[in-house]
Amino acid sequence: MTRRTALTPNSRIVVAPGQSACQVGVETVILNLTAGRYYGFANVGTRIWQLVQSPTTVAIVQQAVSSAYDVDAARCEADVIEFVGRLVDAGLVRHLDSDAGAADV
DSSP: OOOSOOOOOTTTEEEESSEEEEHHHHHEEEEEETEEEEEEETHHHHHHHTTTTTTTEEHHHHHHHHSSSOOOHHHHHHHHHHHHHHHHHHTEEGGGGTTTOOOOO
């Protein structure tokens, strides 16, 4: 899948409208109401989903993940950017910097 926009640590992100999500144990299950598709992830993915409920930056998400898990900072940044990019591509998260008139974080 080709990414529509490049994410950086300074990219502002938030959950896109039209999602219904619930947590089942350690797993988060999301229904994209627009596309009619289900997604699921656990552990770190669930933590990232919690962090992007309000507008934030990729750097803040990366810092929270890095603090909670024993992971190299550079590896964590790359993995968070990749995961959030997949969420953007799936329409689950909005990249606010690419939206016209997006509000500041």
